[in-house]
Amino acid sequence: MWLTDSSIGRKLVMSISGVALVLFLLFHATMNIFSITDALFGVEYYNAICKFLGANWYALIATLGLAFLVVVHIAYAFFLEVQNYRARGRQRYAIEGKQPAVEWSSKNMLALGVVILLGIGLHLFNFWGKMQFVEIQHIFGIHVCETALANATNGVLIIKDTFANPVYVVLYLVWLGAIWFHLTHGVWSALHTMGLNNDTWMPRVKCISNVVATLVVLMFAAVVVFYFGVSLAA
């Protein structure tokens, strides 16, 4: 199978899974913005989305698909990293020079990825574990606390609770910073790997990369900062 045996095939898997995850992030970030507009205009669109994406068959299939993408992306990351480490040889350079043209993020994608993975763990614990997971347990007849079940689709309440805690605010902002660095290299690198680049488009794809990364991170960070502000005002 050339997707595992050839270097470009392996990179293609990395880029396609990566781009799919970026598209998910764009959707997720857009959805989150409703939690702010709801608070400002007194409507309940965000919780409607939470209900829509609860333990329904289509949402569960999508969740499994998403988990599959994440696993593939991480598994290939380690697979590639081990091969690359070996390719460099056992004897390392005594002095490694820096090239101004080389982005810091491009050399630290794995480290950034690990930080992002830890963030995902925290995020699943904070939100998924209190929302879809509670509903799944309920479906399988496992006893869950009544209030937890009642609040499982009340996303706004869980956001409010989580970001009233300054520790979580800081952790989430650090996490978003890592995502920003990861995406600024990841998006253009994925397009480059798919062959969608040339000398004319190089500055453009890098610009697209920065715009997408900034947009995603700003939308997520807005929710964190907004609800921390709400908690301070309350």
Next chain:
Amino acid sequence: MERTINIKVKVWRQAGPKAKGHFETYALENISTDSSFLEMLDVLNEKLISERQEPVVFDHDCREGICGMCSLYINGHPHGPDSEITTCQLHMRKFKDGDTITVEPWRSAAFPVIKDLMVDRRAYDKIIQAGGFVSVNTGGVPDANAIPIPKRDADLAMDAASCIGCGACAAACKNGSAMLFVAAKVSQLALLPQGKVEAAARAKAMVAKMDELGFGNCTNTGACAAECPKCVSLSNIARLNREYLCAKMKD
């Protein structure tokens, strides 16, 4: 105006492919700033020979930046701290009096050390042998205007063809990847009508050979293009990816 400097050179010494290597520091006095880096190493070797020590082994040939034979990883950069030149074109005026200059061989699993600073770069030749040529019978030499080629393509092919196969790309890459070299060699032919005929088979064969020889996976850091003495563009890698993926999709 000639000036001289006193320097220390910290050189990687390794008796053979299997031997354990180490750094050795030598002091050199009154090195002319007009001399080239390789001339400085010649001075060092003459000194070592006069002291009945083994001279430092390093690769070099044309000494005018076109053969791709000289290598050397100097102060953390392939072909030294200056840009767009090979080691033989590097001058001692780029260094200051009292500097300690660290000289290492290319370090990549696919480029094993033969001795001291000399590495085995036959891996690149093997990649070329796998498909970096045109095997269609082109007959006698036709007039240059018989096959019209757009100026843009001709220029891009020429820029890719400026690759001298020195190995700086793989040496600079944190992943030990040879993608810039393979991309340049695939591009220079894929852009021209004579090379297009075998473009798909060439891309597949050369990438397969590159992977087989133990080069790493490209992660688009761009260190290769930044250190390339011939400024081969990173976008050649996108072209190689395109050629390869299209060839695989057709299969």
